[in-house]
Amino acid sequence: xxxxxxxxxxxxxxxxxxxxxxxxxxxxxxxxxxxxxxxxxxxxxxxxxxxxxxxxxxxxxxxxxxxxxxxxxxxxxxxxxxxxxxxxxxxxxxxxxxxxxxxxxxxxxxxxxxxxxxxxxxxxxxxxxxxxxxxxxxxxxxxxxxxxxxxxxxxxxxxxxxxxxxxxxxxxxxxxxxxxxxxxxxxxxxxxxxxxxxxxxxxxxxxxxxxxxxxxxxxxxxxxxxxxxxxxxxxxxxxxxxxxxxxxxxxxxxxxxxxxx
Amino acid sequence: xxxxxxxxxxxxxxxxxxxxxxxxxxxxxxxxxxxxxxxxxxxxxxxxxxxxxxxxxxxxxxxxxxxxxxxxxxxxxxxxxxxxxxxxxxxxxxxxxxxxxxxxxxxxxxxxxxxxxxxxxxxxxxxxxxxxxxxxxxxxxxxxxxxxxxxxxxxxxxxxxxxxxxxxxxxxxxxxxxxxxxxxxxxxxxxxxxxxxxxxxxxxxxxxxxxxxxxxxxxxxxxxxxxxxxxxxxxxxxxxxxxxxxxxxxxxxxxxxxxxxxxxxxxxxxxxxxxxxxxxxxxxxxxxxxxxxxxxxxxxxxxxxxxx
Numbered sequence: 001x002x003x004x005x006x007x008x009x010x011x012x013x014x015x016x017x018x019x020x021x022x023x024x025x026x027x028x029x030x031x032x033x034x035x036x037x038x039x040x041x042x043x044x045x046x047x048x049x050x051x052x053x054x055x056x057x058x059x060x061x062x063x064x065x066x067x068x069x070x071x072x073x074x075x076x077x078x079x080x081x082x083x084x085x086x087x088x089x090x091x092x093x094x095x096x097x098x099x100x101x102x103x104x105x106x107x108x109x110x111x112x113x114x115x116x117x118x119x120x121x122x123x124x125x126x127x128x129x130x131x132x133x134x135x136x137x138x139x140x141x142x143x144x145x146x147x148x149x150x151x152x153x154x155x156x157x158x159x160x161x162x163x164x165x166x167x168x169x170x171x172x173x174x175x176x177x178x179x180x181x182x183x184x185x186x187x188x189x190x191x192x193x194x195x196x197x198x199x200x201x202x203x204x205x206x207x208x209x210x211x212x213x214x215x216x217x218x219x220x221x222x223x224x225x226x227x228x229x230x231x232x233x234x235x236x237x238x239x240x241x242x243x244x245x246x247x248x249x250x251x252x253x254x255x256x257x258x259x260x261x
Numbered sequence: 262x263x264x265x266x267x268x269x270x271x272x273x274x275x276x277x278x279x280x281x282x283x284x285x286x287x288x289x290x291x292x293x294x295x296x297x298x299x300x301x302x303x304x305x306x307x308x309x310x311x312x313x314x315x316x317x318x319x320x321x322x323x324x325x326x327x328x329x330x331x332x333x334x335x336x337x338x339x340x341x342x343x344x345x346x347x348x349x350x351x352x353x354x355x356x357x358x359x360x361x362x363x364x365x366x367x368x369x370x371x372x373x374x375x376x377x378x379x380x381x382x383x384x385x386x387x388x389x390x391x392x393x394x395x396x397x398x399x400x401x402x403x404x405x406x407x408x409x410x411x412x413x414x415x416x417x418x419x420x421x422x423x424x425x426x427x428x429x430x431x432x433x434x435x436x437x438x439x440x441x442x443x444x445x446x447x448x449x450x451x452x453x454x455x456x457x458x459x460x461x462x463x464x465x466x467x468x469x470x471x472x473x474x475x476x477x478x479x480x481x482x483x484x485x486x487x488x489x490x491x492x493x494x495x496x497x498x499x500x501x502x503x504x505x506x507x508x509x510x511x512x513x514x515x516x517x518x519x520x521x522x523x524x525x526x527x528x529x530x531x532x533x534x535x536x537x538x539x540x541x542x543x544x545x546x547x548x549x550x551x552x553x554x555x556x557x558x559x560x561x562x563x564x565x566x567x568x569x
Contacts, residue, residue, distance in 0.1 A: 005334045009367020016364025020357075095348040099409075102312045102342050103365035104334040261274065261315045 005104050013105045014113050021087060021117025025124070032083070032121055033128065036075040040129045043071050044136045047193065059195045059226050065140065068133040069220040070192030073154065075129045077187055077212070078179065080122035080155040084114055084162035085175040092166065097259065107253035111163065111246075118159035119152065126151055140223050146231065147222030153238045154215045158183075160245035167249075167258045191216045196228045211237055262326055264290045264417045264448035265311065270320035272306050280306040282472040283320070288450060288465070290325070290416075293443045295463035295480070296452045299561055303472045304452045305345060308421050312342045324417055338366060341415035343406045345422045351395035355386055355405050358394060359412050366413035373412065380408035384438060400431040407435065411442065418442060419450045424458065436462060456554040460484070470561050491549040494519045497542040504539040506532065520549060 025032045048064035058066040091097035100110050130139075141147060161178075169175045190212030199207055207213055208229070218234035221227035227234075252258070265288040272281040280303045288294045298304045309315030311322055313333050322329040327336040349358045356377050363373030381387045384404040389397055394405065403423055410418060420439070424432045432455075440462065443449045453459055459466060459480070466483055468476040476483065499516030509532065510522040519541075523532055536543060 005338050005367065009338075012367045012369060013365050016361055016370075019364075020361055091350070094350055095346065096350040098314065098344065098348045099362055100365060101314055102337060102340070103362075104337040104367070105365055106334055256316060260313070261309065 010105065010109050013103070014109050014116075017100075017110065017113025018116045018120070021083075021114065022120055024087065025083070025117070025121045032079075033124055036079055036125045037128045037132055040071050040075055041132050043067070044133060048136055059197075059220075059228075061224060061226065062137070064137045065224060066195075066220075067193055068130075068137055068140075069223045070190075070216045072126050072129050072133065072151075072223075073212075073216045073219050074187050074192050076122045076126045076151060076155050077158050077183065077215075079125045080118045080158040081162035081165075081179060081183060083121040084118040084159045085166045085169070085179075087117065088114055088163060088166035089169045089172070089175050092169075092259065093172070101256075101259060107250055111160075111249050111253060114163060115156060115159040118162065119155040122155035122159070123151065126155075142225035143222045145222075146218065150215060150218045150222055150234070150238070153235075153242060154219070157211075157215075157238060157242045157245060160242065160249050163249050164245065164252065167252050169258075186210055186212050191220075191228065211241055214238065262290055263287045263323075264292065264325060265450065266321075266323045266326075267307070267311075268321045270307070270310060270322060271318045272303075272310060272315065273318045280472055281310075281317075281320075284469070284472070284474055286467055286474060286477065288448060290448055291443075291446060292448055292465055293440075293463045294448070294450045295459035295466040296450060296469060297456065297459060297466065297557060298452075298469035302469045304469055305421060307469065308342070308419055308450075308452065311419065312340055313337060338413070339416045341410035341413065341418045343403075343410045343418070343420040343423045345425070347402045347406065349394060349402075349405065349409065351393070353394060354391050355381060355394050355397070355408075356390040358405065359409050362409045363412040368413055376412050376414075377408075380411050384408050385434065400427045403427050404431070404435060407438070415447065417448045417450070421452050422454060423451070424453065424455060432458075456557055468557065468560055475560055488525050489522050490525070491520060491522045493547050493549050494521060494536075494543050495545045497544050500541060504535065504541060506535045 044064070044067075048067055052063035052067070055063040057063065088097070091100075165175055165178050189207065190210050191207070196204055196207045196213055196217075214229050214234035214237045217227040217229045218231055218238070221231055265286065267284055267286040270281050270284040270286075271279075273279045284303075284307065286307075296304055296307070306315055310317045311324070311329060313329055313336075317330065324336045324339045327339065329336040353361075356374075359377035359380065360370065360373045363376060364370065368376070377390075378387070381390050384407060386397075386401060386404055386408065389401060394402070397405065403426075407420075407423065410420075418439075424435060427435065436458065439449060439451075451459065451463060463480055465479050466476070467474050493514075496517045496519065500513070500519075503511060503513050503519075505511075506521070508524060508527055512520045514520055521532060523529065533543070
């Protein structure tokens with residue numbers, strides 16, 4: 001008769017959420033994978049190829065090369081965050097999140113499934129943008145381990161952040177407020193288009209409170225071998241954010257905030 | 262072992278509404294149990310707590326001896342829930358909805374696919390299995406909810422008004438299926454507004470009103486409380502004068518229809534004898550209202566008077 005709750009049943013549950021998420025992302029590929037690639041291609045053409053020639057060098061390298069890691073990171077951050085908010089809030093809004101809530105799956109499996117789905121989309125978009133960037137500036141890969149670990153950790157951190165947003169969101173407007181008013185300014189001011197060393201004294205100090213500065217710079221180190229910040233500081237900050245956000249997500253899910261009465 | 266055990270269950274919502282005021286309830290394994298009550302009585306809150314969608318304010322709920330509050334995952338594995346409202350992703354295909362649901366319960370994908378096919382066929386939905394579920398009719402969506410609830414083969418199936426808005430033919434086929442499931446050993450808890458369904462299908466019954474259980478007994482014992490039954494009699498020929506029958510209240514609805522209220526202490530034979538003596542020929546006879554409905558309305562009205 002009924003199924004036994006075990007590590008294997010949890011693994012099947014996790015796989016199910018992940019497969020469902022990946023299927024959704026691939027089914028609506030024209031909405032999930034292509035737009036960021038087009039947007040980033042325009043950035044490469046306008047800021048890299050056209051304006052970049054006049055800018056000259058940044059951080060000791062052609063401006064086009066300099067902006068590639070930041071633009072990949074920008075697409076990873078927005079897609080990771082956007083995927084989980086739209087998917088989980090959509091499930092909440094359509095009430096089909098109840099399928100998961102009445103199932104034996106513990107909160108951490110539900111969280112892991114949705115985060116993995118967001119990471120899949122973020123990495124897929126990141127790789128596509130990297131391939132497009134290669135057409136403009138050639139392919140650079142200074143340190144594979146740093147590149148992929150930073151990419152992965154950043155995607156996880158923003159997926160967790162997006163999950164919290166989706167839990168608290170009551171209407172669709174609520175899932176666009178944080179990306180518009182918080183994430184976008186933080187990302188644009190996070191060293192995507194410029195080296196933080198160019199900022200005047202106090203602004204440079206303020207910029208160092210922005211975690212995205214560390215993510216972009218660590219990723220730039222992975223691809224190009226240059227960074228404005230210490231690599232280890234970057235790892236500590238990203239892992240710290242990840243741990244705190246993971247704990248908050250689990251706590252919200254366990255208490256059923258926004259999900260159970 | 263009881264399939265469901267509820268002890269001193271209370272729920273007060275954040276807005277101060279006291280939905281459950283200390284409920285005790287037991288459902289034996291294998292039972293077909295009806296949970297009845299007017300709108301807002303607390304039925305959905307109770308089902309919500311059993312299925313872990315609602316957090317209890319106090320009290321204990323266990324399913325086959327497993328505490329829902331302490332061992333949620335294990336308890337949930339035993340339950341299949343058919344909710345009141347359609348809550349699957351209407352942009353997915355029925356087959357995928359069921360296979361995914363099975364996955365959440367740890368059923369391997371190969372087995373999940375076989376079961377999805379079995380239950381979709383059983384509920385006459387196989388021809389819609391690979392179409393977008395939003396294109397299905399209301400009745401089909403309700404059947405899909407049942408198929409989804411059964412895919413992990415739970416020991417306790419909870420149906421929260423599963424036939425609301427479903428036409429009579431589909432309703433009958435749904436009940437046939439649920440009866441088969443119950444006969445195979447699955448305990449069924451049903452809430453419905455069609456009291457005729459509860460009377461015909463269920464063995465035991467609880468009536469909940471204003472957050473309290475006001476009756477918890479067998480359907481048979483409950484029906485035996487009915488001291489007067491009202492029958493509608495269709496006559497072959499019109500009558501001019503109303504017959505007087507001792508101890509029975511008779512009303513003439515139209516020249517060929519009578520309504521006779523008969524105390525349980527009198528037999529139907531005595532009614533027919535008296536009608537025969539009066540030269541009245543009866544061609545058909547039926548209950549005016551469903552017997553359970555009559556009792557239900559009476560009990561809930563009494564409870565409302567007590568509360569006032």
